[in-house]
Amino acid sequence: MVTQVTSFGRSGLSDWLLQRFTAVILLAYFVFIVGFMICNPAMSFDTWKGLFDTTWMAAFTSLTLFAVVAHAWIGLWSVSTDYMTTRTMGDKATVIRMTFQATYSLILFYYLVWGFKILWS
Amino acid sequence: MLKVSVYRYNPETDKEPYMKDYQVDTQGKDLMVLDVLELLKETDPSLAIRRSCREGVCGSDGMNINGKNGLACVTPLSEAAPNGAPLVIRPLPGLPVVRDLVIDMTLFYKQYEKIKPYLINDTPAPAIERLQSPEERAHLDGLYECILCACCSTACPSFWWNPDRFIGPSGLLQAYRFLIDSRDTATEERLADLDDPFSVFRCHGIQACVAVCPKGLNPTKAIGHIRNMLLSRAA
Ligand code: SF4
Ligand code: SF4
Ligand code: FES
Numbered sequence A: 001m002v003t004q005v006t007s008f009g010r011s012g013l014s015d016w017l018l019q020r021f022t023a024v025i026l027l028a029y030f031v032f033i034v035g036f037m038i039c040n041p042a043m044s045f046d047t048w049k050g051l052f053d054t055t056w057m058a059a060f061t062s063l064t065l066f067a068v069v070a071h072a073w074i075g076l077w078s079v080s081t082d083y084m085t086t087r088t089m090g091d092k093a094t095v096i097r098m099t100f101q102a103t104y105s106l107i108l109f110y111y112l113v114w115g116f117k118i119l120w121s
Numbered sequence B: 001m002l003k004v005s006v007y008r009y010n011p012e013t014d015k016e017p018y019m020k021d022y023q024v025d026t027q028g029k030d031l032m033v034l035d036v037l038e039l040l041k042e043t044d045p046s047l048a049i050r051r052s053c054r055e056g057v058c059g060s061d062g063m064n065i066n067g068k069n070g071l072a073c074v075t076p077l078s079e080a081a082p083n084g085a086p087l088v089i090r091p092l093p094g095l096p097v098v099r100d101l102v103i104d105m106t107l108f109y110k111q112y113e114k115i116k117p118y119l120i121n122d123t124p125a126p127a128i129e130r131l132q133s134p135e136e137r138a139h140l141d142g143l144y145e146c147i148l149c150a151c152c153s154t155a156c157p158s159f160w161w162n163p164d165r166f167i168g169p170s171g172l173l174q175a176y177r178f179l180i181d182s183r184d185t186a187t188e189e190r191l192a193d194l195d196d197p198f199s200v201f202r203c204h205g206i207q208a209c210v211a212v213c214p215k216g217l218n219p220t221k222a223i224g225h226i227r228n229m230l231l232s233r234a235a
Helices: A012-039 A045-053 A055-083 A093-120 B034-043 B107-114 B133-138 B157-161 B170-181 B187-194 B207-210 B219-232
Strands: B002-008 B018-024 B063-067 B068-071 B087-090 B095-097
Touching: A012 A055, A045 A055, A045 B133, A045 B170, A055 A093, A055 B087, A055 B157, B002 B034, B018 B034, B034 B087, B068 B157, B170 B187, B170 B219, B187 B219, B207 B219
Parallel strands: B002 B087
Antiparallel strands: B002 B018, B063 B068, B063 B087
């Protein structure tokens, strides 16, 4: 039986809100980056680096990184509790699901650290 | 002659379910699917189905008709299998089959039970009855008509995967029916019971439920209302 211990915010409402909120951040970031590329057709490495050297861009990108992690966690948590259950896989489901969740939480954490290292060093 | 293919499964004698083909003489009439099954039962009485009112009121003959959940008694052949196309009948998906087209609805009813489908009111009972204004009564339209046929919940992927934890469209429609009733005073407790990651929030708004409801009800809309109530409660 699936429990909710591994959900992000423990309440359905907070997970749901966070999922929407992070989606808006991701969309805003995507639109901005695409817009920036369109406005700078002859982009050089310096323009690109100049953009990311500003504090606000580093902050915006960090926020987006957090949003990716939260969004991916909630999304994949939903997927894993839909399909990796005793109903679909039998008794081994819990072990498979926990392994899956542990693995992708490590991956997400690694991406977060990696992103921060690039941004702030 | 109409070709009818029916899902058959008797756990006592069959190793696994199979589809059995029949030829039914409809005499060219636009019969209801239930009438076709009754004709078929005359030649093969071993077929198990559930039915009662034969007019879309009792909700007992929900089944999967040419891929779409519906009540056999109010689904005409011209709609289910137009132009003499073959009819394919299966039990409602997602719940265990008891035999042939009869499914075990225990989980479905458990979810219904969870939402406490009765009025709760702790204030002293008035001498005659609790009155409702016509406007307050109007809030129940589009909700109270549900006949618990389970066509919606068994069409909902979220209910297929978590029928023990996601209330499902039918139960949530009923949950909202009691949340919005002016005579009910348990709104807070009801909402508190629904605010976990499964009960309501497994709904992803695909509206498969809306597409099949034989009563033309809209569970997705009711679920949206519940979500808004949870939001204003938390805000
Ligand atoms: S809208 Fe929600 S309740 Fe209706 S079928 Fe989709 S997930 Fe299920
Ligand atoms: S909402 Fe419609 S489909 Fe669902 S149980 Fe009620 S009557 Fe049946
Ligand atoms: S037999 Fe009652 S709803 Fe179809």
